[in-house]
Each structure stands twice: as C-alpha cells, then as structure tokens.
Amino acid sequence: MRRIYFDNNATTPVLPEVLAAMMPYFSDAFGNASSIHHHGQETRAAVERARESVAELLHCRPSEIVFTSGGTEGDNLAVFGLARAGDHVITTSVEHHAVMNACKRAGEMGVEVTSVPVDAAGLVDPEDVRRALRPNTRLITMMMANNETGVLEPVEEVGRIAAEADVYFHTDAVQAVGKVPVDVARLGVDLLALSGHKIHAPQGVGALYVRGGTKLTPMMFGGSHERFRRAGTENVAGIVGLGKAVEMARESLASGGAEKMAALRDRLETGLLAEIESAGVNGAGAPRAPNTTNVYFDYLEGEAMIIALDLKGLAVSTGAACSSGAIEPSHVLTAMGLRPERARASIRFSLGKQNSADDVEFALALVPQVVARLRELSPLYKKRVAVG
Ligand SMILES: Cc1ncc(COP(=O)(O)O)c(C=O)c1O
Secondary structure, three states: OOOEEOEOOOOOOOOHHHHHHHHHHHOOOOOOOOOOOHHHHHHHHHHHHHHHHHHHHHOOOHHHEEEEOOHHHHHHHHHHHHOOOOOEEEEEOOOOHHHHHHHHHHHHOOOEEEEEOOOOOOOOOHHHHHHHOOOOEEEEEOOOEOOOOOEEOOHHHHHHHHHHHOOEEEEEOOOOEOOEOOOHHHHOOOEEEEEHHHOOOOOOOEEEEEOOOOOOOOOOOOOOHHHHOOOOOOOHHHHHHHHHHHHHHHHHHHOOHHHHHHHHHHHHHHHHHHHOOOEEEOOOOOOEOOOEEEEEEOOOOHHHHHHHHHHOOEEOEOOOHHHOOOOOOOHHHHHOOOOHHHHHOEEEEEOOOOOOHHHHHHHHHHHHHHHHHHHHOOHHHHHHHHHO
C-alpha cells in the first residue's frame, strides 16, 4: 500500500545524507570527545564542526551553542537554568508541553508564572507581554512557530520589549528552524531551543543557543562538557547528524525551499477547502510556517479521521503527538477560542522535505472521500442536514 507521511511536525525521517554523515561515528570514529588521544580528537573535531554549522544557521558564535537531547531539554534548561523561587516568568497559552509543563513545575517551586493569551488567529499581542512585566520578571518564554498550527509568533517585537525591560527572552524555535530564517540577534533572543528530529536529523539530539554572558544554572551535574552548561558525554553521532541536517536546511532556505514547501502546503489547503464544505484553516489569519496547515472538518471527530486516513495510507495528526489519545481538546486551539467540538474536529497536516506534489494529490483525492463517509455516519451532521 502507498503510504504518505504528513506528520512531519511530530518527527521527520532522517535524510540519507544525514545518515551517511553519522555512520562513521557508530563504528570507526568511536572516541569519547573528551579524550585527548587520536580517537577523542577525531570526535571532538566532528562535534565542533557541527557546532559551527548550527551557529552559522542561527548567526551566533559556536561557543553559544549547547548540545542537548532535544527540544524538551533545551526548553527545560532555559526555564530552570534561569528562574528561581520568587522570580516571575511570562509565557503564553499556546506553548508546547515542553515549555508549558516546565513553567507549571517552576510555579510549584515558587516561581510566579503569567500566561498571556492569543487572539483568534493564534497570535500573541506583544503589548500583553509588556503589560505582564513586573519588577521581578526574570524570563519571557514564547515559541517562534506553533507545532499545531504553524502560526509564527511576533518574536522580534517581544525581543525588543524584553531588551527594553532587561529581561531574559527564550524562544522555543523547534518548529521554526529550517522552515524560516532564524537570526538570534535580529530576533533579540537570549535563548533558543531547536530539535534535530524536526529537521531530518535523528531523535534525541538538539541544541540550545545561550547568548554569551548568560548565567545559566545547569540541570545536570557531572563533567565539564558543553562549558559546564550540560554535563554528560556527547551524543557524537547524533550531533554530527544535527550538524549535517542544519547544513542542508541552510542550503534549502537559501535556494527557495521554504517557498516550494509553502506552495505545496497552499495547494493542499486550497484543494481541501474547495472540495469540502464546513471546513476551514485554524490560524489562517496569521503568518505561518510554510509546511503546516491545521484544518477543521466540522461534525467529525479528529481521532476517527486519523484512523480512517491511516487505513488508506495517509499519516496525519490531531496536533501535539504527546497528547494524542487524550480526550481533552487541544489547548492551542481552545486558547484561540475554538469551541471544543471544532477543536476536536481539527487535523494537522505537516509536510517535510521528502514530500512531493504527488503526495499532495494523493491526499486531495483521499481526504474528501473519507470526510464524506464519516459525515454520513455522524449524527451531528445528519441533524444539521435535516435542519438546514
Ligand atoms: C514546539 C515544540 N517544542 C518542543 C518540542 C519537543 O522537542 P523534542 O521532541 O526534541 O524533545 C516539540 C516536539 O514536538 C515541539 O514541537
């Protein structure tokens, strides 16, 4: 059976070039990057090359990059590395659980937390962030691209507010890196988390940009790795894969990859809306990452759609993978003001580098059929047809 994968915001396949770059570091080049002999020097050099590659993408110094196990660790290191009991942290109502639950835990530890709302398009109003500032505000943490809707938050504007107030600013850029240009100086961020497996590197590796001079308390204690910011022997093969994936993302951004991706996404989106009534795009009014569209199909259950589409070979999701299976509607969509039924009737389609125009046509042939069949079985839809 043909299988099309449109769940690239959950994870992406490792690209062949990335895998090829990693392979030697599983066998011949096996040294511990902290060893001083030949084997250690070899892997140390590979780790530092990857650091330079990430720094080049983010327009920062290599020494400002800390390798992590992924986005969750980067987000946690930003929050717990800076916030102490008695401090105030500003966050938003649409963050990934990696930030949301880190802030929740910080709250239990005596940190004051304010969560600013979003509008119907999913956008934070920077003035809400300004109004939330307090004398003890230590950190603002606002994501760059939303994982469920792709909505791009006004990071630059909030960066200016943070700088004026002399408050640290962290952004979870896990879903933005590789899809839109990311320049930490232009954005005005002090910390920025990214994850390998969203950009065709393996799962379990990521990086946190930490502006030089930022006093970050580590979460793990051990050796002097990563300039005392993250103890533990480096995941050399993973880091090499991240470096290669970042290099490829940089080249792709420079050669119009984002525009091509947006064209595919737009074809999918307009095709679906043309074929299917009582459907619409969540976050349509906002700037969005080029690979994501989140569409509601009223009178349906998202989970039922996912299963029906999967049986026909199309992999999509209802939003955050970690909350799939939960009965609660998405916190992101409800924060945007969607009523629970519409939030539950929403599906996320997220494209990756491996997807083609053909894949989009496959989805366009399949989704309207599946929606029609499920609606025939939906008592809500029948009632609506009868009434209206
Ligand atoms: C916006 C966002 N932040 C953080 C994460 C967590 O990243 P990781 O899976 O690398 O821990 C994800 C992954 O879904 C994400 O989409």
